[in-house]
Amino acid sequence: MTIASFDQVEFGDELPSFTPDTGLENVRRFAKAAQMMAKRFTDHEGARKEGLPGAMVPGVMSQAILTAMIHRWAPEAALVKIDTIFRAPVMVDEAHEVNGVVTDLDEETKTAEIDLTITNGAGETRVLGTATVRLP
Amino acid sequence: MEIEELRKQFLKLNFDTAEFRVDGDDIVGFSVACGETASRYTDASDPDFQAPPTFPARFHGRRMLPSDLPLEGKIPLDAGKAVMPQKAIRAGTKLVGKSYLNEIYEKTGRSGRMIFLVSRMELFDEAEDLACIVDSRMVVRERPAE
Numbered sequence: 001m002t003i004a005s006f007d008q009v010e011f012g013d014e015l016p017s018f019t020p021d022t023g024l025e026n027v028r029r030f031a032k033a034a035q036m037m038a039k040r041f042t043d044h045e046g047a048r049k050e051g052l053p054g055a056m057v058p059g060v061m062s063q064a065i066l067t068a069m070i071h072r073w074a075p076e077a078a079l080v081k082i083d084t085i086f087r088a089p090v091m092v093d094e095a096h097e098v099n100g101v102v103t104d105l106d107e108e109t110k111t112a113e114i115d116l117t118i119t120n121g122a123g124e125t126r127v128l129g130t131a132t133v134r135l136p
Numbered sequence: 137m138e139i140e141e142l143r144k145q146f147l148k149l150n151f152d153t154a155e156f157r158v159d160g161d162d163i164v165g166f167s168v169a170c171g172e173t174a175s176r177y178t179d180a181s182d183p184d185f186q187a188p189p190t191f192p193a194r195f196h197g198r199r200m201l202p203s204d205l206p207l208e209g210k211i212p213l214d215a216g217k218a219v220m221p222q223k224a225i226r227a228g229t230k231l232v233g234k235s236y237l238n239e240i241y242e243k244t245g246r247s248g249r250m251i252f253l254v255s256r257m258e259l260f261d262e263a264e265d266l267a268c269i270v271d272s273r274m275v276v277r278e279r280p281a282e
Contacts, residue, residue: 018171026169033165034194060193063217064170067190071174079189083218083271129216 003074006110006135015073015100015114020065022057027092030061044092057090062127066116069098070133077133080111084129095121100131110135137206137251137276142240146205152197152235156259160227163187166194180227189221192259192268197235200255200272205237212253212274220269223261231259231267238271249278 003009024044031041036058039046047055063084070077090096097119104113111134118127160180167177167188176184201212225231239254252275259268 020171021169029165030169033162033169035162036194059214059217060190061170063193063219064166064172064188064190067188068167068171068173071172071177071188075174079219079221081218081220082190083216085216086214 002072003135004076006105006107006112009074009102009105009112009135011102011105013102015069015102017097017099018069018072020068020096020098020118022090022092022094022096024055024092027055027057027061031058034058034060036060041092052089053091055092057092059084059086059127062086062090062118063129065098065118066100066127066129066131069100069116070114070131073100074133074135076136078135080132080134082116082129082131084116084127086127088124088126090118090126091120096126103130137208139240139242139251142205142251146202146237147240148236148238149202150234150236151202152199152233154195154197154233154235156195156231156233158187158191158225158227158229158231160185163191163227166191184224185227187225187227189268190219191225192221192231192257193217193219193270195231195233195257195259195270197233197257199235200274201253202237205253207276210276210278212276214272215252215275216273218271218273220271222266222268225261225267229261229267231261233257233259247277251276251278 116129175182238256
């Protein structure tokens with residue numbers, strides 16, 4: 001179910017989780033659009049030469065994936081602020097899950113606060129954040 | 137590095153100004169790759185076509201920090217990013233990004249002191265309206281002996 005208005009949101013609501021495409025081809029597509037064609041994002045071998053375990057998803061892409069989850073849940077939500085902490089690398093070609101939960105509601109401003117996470121297959125949180133969104 | 141001294145010398149002082157052009161193909165590529173499904177972000181023919189709200193986080197000025205910031209050889213690590221959109225950004229818009237250090241603070245833990253530097257870029261459109269604010273949080277670690 002998608003959210004159309006503030007009245008439909010309740011404290012503790014969980015946003016529908018989704019599995020972002022963190023495959024190498026898609027990350028390259030992002031890197032090209034974001035002009036971030038560094039080898040640590042676009043090439044496993046190049047990333048290993050820089051001392052990384054493999055190519056990693058750019059932090060800017062992780063943040064935008066979290067925002068996309070919000071839009072899938074509430075297509076008309078307007079982002080007021082998103083603050084993300086890159087706790088550990090999101091590795092390219094590994095499965096990740098994106099989750100969110102509503103932690104605060106302000107009826108006066110019709111805004112909701114959402115806690116956000118990206119976790120890997122081992123259940124480790126790689127990115128966490130908070131977003132404030134305004135709803136119709 | 138003395139925090140108070142750094143604050144006095146560097147807070148709120150512009151250290152970089154850069155121009156950016158918002159390209160429609162880049163908006164679509166960025167949006168689709170991140171899983172956006174709303175046509176206002178993924179379809180250039182949508183009458184409300186615009187950049188997704190965190191798109192401006194991809195812009196970098198010529199410098200991330202003031203050139204004369206005394207980092208003593210330490211490399212700042214990316215600790216996080218905040219985006220505060222102010223108005224819709226359309227394809228073809230020219231943005232001017234002005235950067236300054238907005239916050240300097242420290243935290244001390246078992247592994248030593250960490251100094252956080254928050255570099256803020258304010259992006260203005262051709263009408264000189266503030267279009268977006270992007271905060272990049274960087275951390276410099278010191279070991280206890282330092």
